[in-house]
Structure formats: C-alpha cells, structure tokens
Amino acid sequence: MSYxxxxxxxxxxxxxxxxxxxxxxxxxxxxxxxxxxxxxxxWGVARPVWATGTFVWAPFASIKNYFxxxxxxxxxxxxxxxxxxxxxxKEADYDLVVKENENLKNELGRQFSGTKTxxxxxxxxxxxxxxxxxxxxxxxxxxxPGSKVYIGGNIIVGLVTNITPHTSxxxxxxxxxxxxxxxxxxxxxxxxxxxxxxxxxxxxxxKDTDILWGxxxxxxxxxxxxxxxxxxxxxxxxxxxxxIYLRVPINVFASDYVFVD
Amino acid sequence: xxxxxxxxxxRVALFLVVLILVFLLPWFVSIPVVxxxxxxxxxxxxxxxxxxxxxxxxxxxxxFPYYGLTIAFVFISITLFVKDRIRT
Numbered sequence: 581m582s583y584x585x586x587x588x589x590x591x592x593x594x595x596x597x598x599x600x601x602x603x604x605x606x607x608x609x610x611x612x613x614x615x616x617x618x619x620x621x622x623w624g625v626a627r628p629v630w631a632t633g634t635f636v637w638a639p640f641a642s643i644k645n646y647f648x649x650x651x652x653x654x655x656x657x658x659x660x661x662x663x664x665x666x667x668x669x670k671e672a673d674y675d676l677v678v679k680e681n682e683n684l685k686n687e688l689g690r691q692f693s694g695t696k697t698x699x700x701x702x703x704x705x706x707x708x709x710x711x712x713x714x715x716x717x718x719x720x721x722x723x724x725p726g727s728k729v730y731i732g733g734n735i736i737v738g739l740v741t742n743i744t745p746h747t748s749x750x751x752x753x754x755x756x757x758x759x760x761x762x763x764x765x766x767x768x769x770x771x772x773x774x775x776x777x778x779x780x781x782x783x784x785x786x787k788d789t790d791i792l793w794g795x796x797x798x799x800x801x802x803x804x805x806x807x808x809x810x811x812x813x814x815x816x817x818x819x820x821x822x823x824i825y826l827r828v829p830i831n832v833f834a835s836d837y838v839f840v841d
Numbered sequence: 842x843x844x845x846x847x848x849x850x851x852r853v854a855l856f857l858v859v860l861i862l863v864f865l866l867p868w869f870v871s872i873p874v875v876x877x878x879x880x881x882x883x884x885x886x887x888x889x890x891x892x893x894x895x896x897x898x899x900x901x902x903x904x905f906p907y908y909g910l911t912i913a914f915v916f917i918s919i920t921l922f923v924k925d926r927i928r929t
Contacts, residue, residue, distance in 0.1 A: 593925035596884055597918060603886055604914045607893045608905060615903055622897040626864055633865040706867035708899035741901050751901040 620744040623714065627747065630702045630714075685802065696730065696839035697721055702747070704833055711755035711777055713738070715838055720745045723840055728805070730839040732830050736805035740840065750838070753807055754779045754828065762797035762807050773797065773808065773826065779833070781808050781826040787815065791824055856887050863894055879920055888913045 610618055699721075703714040717723050727740040729750045742749040753760045758775035767790055773781040785791060793813060799805040808826035815822045859878065862871040879885045892913030896903060 593921060596921050596925075599884075600886065600889065600914065600917055600921065603889045604910065607889060607910055608907065611893070611896070611903065611907055611910075612905060619897055619903060622894065626898060629861070629864045703898070706869065707865070709868035709872070709895065710899045710901060712899050712901050714898070742903065749899075749901065755901065 616742075616744065619742065620747075623744060623747040626714075627702060627716070681804075696841050697723065699748075699838050699840055701836055701838060705778070706833070711752040711758075711775070713750040713752065713832075713838065715748050715750055715840070716746065717840060718743045718746045718748050721840075723748055728799075728841040730805065730841065731828075731832055731835050731837075733839070734805055735828065735830055736799045736807055737828060737832050737838070748840075752779075752832070754781055760807065761800055763800060764791065765796045765798050765804065765806075766792075770800075771797070776825075779828040779831070783824045783826070784821045785824060787820055787822045789822070796829075797826060852882070859887070859891065860894075863891060864898075868895075876916070879917055883924075884921070885917065888917050 697717055699715040699717040701713050702716050705711060708714075713729070715729070723740055723743055725740055725743060727748075728736055729738050729740060730736050736753075738750045738752040738755075740748045741751045751758070752775070753773070754775040754777060756775055756777040760773050760775070760781075761770055762773050763770045769790070771783050771785065773783050776782050781797075791810060791813065793810050795810045797807050797809070799807050806829060809829050810824055811827050812825040813822060814825065855878065859871070859875060862874055875888055875891050879888045889910060892909035892911075893907060895909035896907040900908065
C-alpha cells in the first residue's frame with residue numbers, strides 16, 4: 581500500500597518576521613538619516629489635524645461641568661473666593677517687589693529682558709505618552725533649542741529641545757527621570773529635583789533639612805522663575821531621609837498658551 | 842466580522858482611523874486600540890509605523906533606539922511568534 585507524502589507545511593512565520601525586521605530597519609534609517617525633515621513633515625501634517633480637533637472639541641469641553649454636584653460647586657466657589665482675597669492682598673506687595681528687583685538689577689548692571697513670545701500649545705499630555713508639549717513657534721520666530729518655556733508669567737515648565745521652522749517640542753522638567761537643579765526661595769539651598777511625570781517632582785533629603793510645606797523651588801538664574809512648590813513631605817520612613825513631593829503650581833495640561841523666552 | 846476586517850480597503854480605512862486616534866485622542870485610548878488590532882488582525886505591520894509615529898510626534902529624544910518603534914517591534918514579534926504556534 582502506498583501512502584501520499586505529507587507535504588511540508590509552509591513556514592510563513594519566518595518570512596513575516598523578516599518583513600518586520602526589514603520594516604524596523606527601514607524606519608530606523610529614515611529617522612537616522614532624515615530625522616529633522618521627517619519630523620517637520622509629520623508636524624506639518626499633524627498641525628491641521630490638531631487644530632481641527634481642538635476646534636471640534638471646544639464646544640464640548642464644558643459638558644463635564646453639568647455633572648458637578650451643587651454642594652461641590654458651592655464648596656469650590658467659597659474656597660476660590662477665599663483664595664482670591666488672599667491673592668489680592670499679595671498682588672499689592674508683588675508689584676512693589678518686582679519694581680525693587682528691577683532697580684537692584686539695573687544698579688548691578690544686569691538689564692531686565694522681558695521679551696517673551698506667546699505660543700499656543702498644539703499637543704500636550706495625555707495625548708502624548710511622553711511629558712512633552714508641541715507648540716506652534718519655531719526657528720522662524722527666533723526660537724532656539726534651550727529656550728525657556730513659561731506658563732502664567734513666572735512659572736517655568738521646561739526647555740525647547742527640538743525645533744522646525746514653525747513648530748517646537750518642549751521637554752517638561754517633570755518628565756519621568758529628568759533631573760533639574762532648583763533653589764528654595766526661602767533659604768537659598770540648592771537641590772536636584774527628579775521628575776515624576778504629570779507635573780510632579782520628588783527629592784530625597786536628610787530628615788533634618790529645612791524644607792516646609794509650600795516652599796517654592798526656583799530655576800537657577802537671576803530671573804527668579806518658579807519650577808515647583810512642596811505639597812507633601814513624607815517623614816514616615818524609618819531611614820534617615822525624607823521624601824519631598826513637589827508639583828508645578830499651575831495646571832500645565834489645562835493651559836492653551838505658553839511663553840517662550 | 843474578521844473576514845470583513847481583513848479586506849484590503851477596510852484595512853486601509855482602519856489604518857486611517859487609527860492614525861486619527863493617534864493624533865487626537867489620549868495615549869491610553871489609542872494604544873489599547875493599536876494593541877487590539879495587532880492581536881486580532883493578521884500581520885498588523887502598521888503597528889511599527891504607528892510606534893514610529895508616536896516617537897516622531899511626541900518623543901523628546903528622536904534618535905536610536907526609537908522607544909515607540911522598538912516596543913512595537915518587540916510586541917509584534919512576540920505576537921507573530923505566538924500566533925504561528927497556536928493556530929492549526
């Protein structure tokens with residue numbers, strides 16, 4: 581009796597894997613050889629899509645407010661009124677202090693350079709899995725890598741790292757693992773903050789270090805810009821260190837504009 | 842449904858839809874969709890391009906290794922390996 585030869589099954593898995601490897605190598609080469617040009621093309625395509633998305637979503641952005649409980653709204657309103665009263669008192673002193681600071685700098689021969697370029701944010705977390713912002717100014721607007729990016733005037737959030745003629749990528753200081761030196765405004769001590777993602781930082785210091793809740797950490801330099809403020813101090817650990825948790829004072833991800841120096 | 846989705850024109854349309862998701866929606870929405878299509882559809886090589894796109898759009902460091910592309914490469918390699926062995 582004769583038996584039919586069993587045909588060897590086709591090994592398609594290997595050819596698919598080879599295709600995957602080839603595509604990986606091709607895309608890596610595109611990024612290596614044409615990195616900036618490729619980015620320019622991608623951002624050029626993304627800009628109108630982001631603008632359309634923002635335009636379409638804008639009328640629906642306040643829908644979630646309809647689901648807020650009345651008591652929560654009353655409580656929030658009272659808290660905001662109290663905060664507003666405190667801020668109005670501080671504002672009266674703030675202008676005097678700024679003027680005094682400018683005069684001191686002028687006497688020491690340091691000119692105050694207050695020119696900043698306003699830019700809208702094209703893309704921000706959580707759209708991006710990275711802690712980065714894409715803004716709509718670039719080299720055509722005299723922006724260079726390393727330009728400082730501010731929100732709300734005196735709060736510095738990151739530096740420009742990649743630019744094309746009309747778009748830039750901002751790396752936030754709070755990116756996971758990012759290290760940034762900062763000085764406490766009250767004592768002048770310098771520490772290295774570690775980004776925790778999502779506008780949060782942490783720093784480990786000896787337990788007897790003078791850091792209090794609410795202390796502001798400033799970016800190094802003559803123009804005092806706030807990086808973050810302390811919102812929690814963890815002293816419960818058994819070791820000789822305590823962990824300080826900090827956060828950017830303003831909600832970066834709710835902002836639509838930044839200022840670039 | 843499966844036969845409908847592997848139809849080439851439908852596959853192209855799906856790719857465009859996922860592209861819009863990557864551009865517009867938060868990453869915790871777009872990435873699970875991409876993962877689902879990689880697992881469900883055969884030979885979903887588009888995931889490599891989408892990983893590369895994430896790096897191009899949002900990564901601070903756009904240089905080798907491209908994290909999004911590399912993660913997509915590892916994921917699809919594992920998926921192809923497992924699918925090849927569990928299908929009869």
